Amino acid sequence: MGALDEGHFDAELENGVRLGCLELGDEEGPDTLAIEDAVKVLLQGLGEDVNREGLKKTPLRVAKAFLEGTRGYRQYVKDIVQGALFPEAGLDKEIGHAGGAGGLVIVRDLNLFSYCESCLLPFQVKCHVGYVPSGQRVVGLSKLSRVSDVYAKRLQDPQRLADEIASALQNGIKPAGVAVVLQCLHIQYPASLASNHEDWVKIQVTSGSGAFKDEKAGIWGDFLSLLKSRGININKSCTRDSTGKSWCPSRSPSISPTCSSFGSMNPKMVTAVTSIIQLLGEDPSRKELVGTPSRFVKWLMNFQNTNLPMKLTGCTIHNVDSLSNGEVNGEMEQICSELNLPFCSQCEHHLLPFHGSVHIGYFCREGFSPSVKSLLQSIVHFYGSKLQVQERLTRQIAETVSSLLGGDVMVVVEAYHTCMISRGIEKFGSNTATIAVLGRFSTDSVARSKFLDSISEANGW
């Protein structure tokens, strides 16, 4: 805490912490084991064999991910801010304000993620946080990120998250004011199936304390101008969420998953999720969490293992099928493609969503474009609707499309993996692509590159 009096921090600040990453080594504590048992119940409820290869370590991975993703319950702001407050002379209040005493300090574009308290899925947070120093002291810049992360790593709602960050920094630093702006993204079921045709539900929320308490205060203008200079446009007039409505798509009546009513839900699965919430240190009877176990199970049931083969009777595409058999002159053929078919699947290693686009290329006779988009989308949806890995999903789509559109098929799956951003490595923005090539595509590099170029073009590059 530098030269500053330790007494600046007192009873309102909590105590004790394990900073950095949680020690989740090979040794498993009793909480980890109990969560693993609950995850096994969920896997069984999905019709899965918990002993099959890909799933053997899934309960442990899920337990670790949940504990790591809610480590904020076991972290405390005092331990973060303590030792990172520095004395810094400011200007005389009479003549103005400056960094260190009265001048705004902002950190923009902090990537965080949090867990939605309504459905237990992770959501992404772009966090912008600022404060106006006072009392001749400033805080180390990284602490604004660390404190924000403590509250993000809990079961949250965006507005509460913003309020808790603002309040913790206000109490921890005792500045003239704190401002928090969050831009949050919540995954929802794929665009083609969602009511608003978006992959994400988006929300912006703000919170302010001290000089930022008044939403109309001039200093908010300075803060928002500095966001604008980074291309971040916030409409202050409608950013505080006071509707009381949840943003979570699982609470929206317009989304109807496979399992349409809570009544038909496996009660063992609901009980298992309730116990997980409790083991993470939360109270499952807190009013915002009532119904969360059912909503999480509802989400999971979108990926139930039906063990049914895909029925493709009556789906034969004439002409195309014959074409690939070489009955049409090769010079008459062209590469057709269906691009950006949305999908959402569930990673079988972490029980977390991965989602993105599928691109399918095939040969067909020049001038002939079979109307197969809805059929291909159904195939994509069918293979996405189970516990998956992206590599297998790619192969399964390719094999099935091949049986319909001839043997010359190429499939590219581009996906964001929630496990890549919300688990230990937190690689925001990373994106995975997998390819399957069949028939002529595997030997014809010109055909491959024509198809791949069409993806770049469709993406605007």
Next chain:
Amino acid sequence: MGALDEGHFDAELENGVRLGCLELGDEEGPDTLAIEDAVKVLLQGLGEDVNREGLKKTPLRVAKAFLEGTRGYRQYVKDIVQGALFPEAGLDKEIGHAGGAGGLVIVRDLNLFSYCESCLLPFQVKCHVGYVPSGQRVVGLSKLSRVSDVYAKRLQDPQRLADEIASALQNGIKPAGVAVVLQCLHIQYPASLASNHEDWVKIQVTSGSGAFKDEKAGIWGDFLSLLKSRGININKSCTRDSTGKSWCPSRSPSISPTCSSFGSMNPKMVTAVTSIIQLLGEDPSRKELVGTPSRFVKWLMNFQNTNLPMKLTGCTIHNVDSLSNGEVNGEMEQICSELNLPFCSQCEHHLLPFHGSVHIGYFCREGFSPSVKSLLQSIVHFYGSKLQVQERLTRQIAETVSSLLGGDVMVVVEAYHTCMISRGIEKFGSNTATIAVLGRFSTDSVARSKFLDSISEANGW
């Protein structure tokens, strides 16, 4: 490792690891203490009082940052890949290739950072990595990132980093091939002072093994097409760095820092840096590291504490000075600004660079635009050229400009802090802004917002 035979991994893989974050708690090991002592020598060499408030904990922070930033020396690939190889059926080779067996798997846009072996400064890495599975097995996607990070967290050169990642994944997964593309950014002294007027030195390198060994192989085309579909354009023909020349700007003869020759360098400082390199687990006599201690000291000496006040004699700007005293009618005044003055400073808490732009606003008589840009740039450079914190830098620039251009001044400093990306929190893309407002700017919110809007406009928003 799932159902796969443990025997697939054998002697060529290393053993033992401490994954995740290094245990750098409050207890300090003998290496940490020895690095702290060396850092104190550096601070003293810079003319600093190691007991002044902002610097008290700097030796510990620097020691932790160095140990964390080179934790790759104490991590092993086997421990990362083991347990994350999954059996995944592929297509029959006769009919094509698919995810899981023969189909390309790529993870794009992984943000990493590494330490430059030539100068010890961190450099940013955008890593794109792919492999072609074989033997009916795939690796968990996050492991591509973790393995890459093991090699990034060492003293590196971009080409060696790419080669080591490719080789480690080839040995660890035994796939049909591995491809690695790195886009690296190395900080250099600010644009106005550097020869090429860029804040960054940029380089792209590639490395391939197995099916990617041949740089002209068709599969490279698929890989690069999938990068292109994310807007990443790689010119394959000139991406393998075989020149043997270092990209590091500290090796470029065109950059002449304050301390122009090694001869005049404090030998105690050079010895201290040599001991740090040794304590991190490296051999200071490795040929790429010879000269590194001198180059790091040379960089640090740009930020030597001269204890000299800035000399501004003969710099009075007429008209402007009188204007601000109210001798000219207020309606005749306008807000003038000098935007995007580059700066580079050194964070006194972590001994790491922070750099970006300074924007300065002031009032002047309408139609009169004093030619002060080079003067303002000198002021910015003067206050950047020492161990600093951004809040203090902002205030010092504002106070000095105020004495020249009248009392109505506003300063905005926008900066990237290397400590925010290269230390524990690794907040890539985050950016800090600080404001100082003097005189009329502190009460006139319209003036503030006019000036702030001009920054957004200059940034193209």
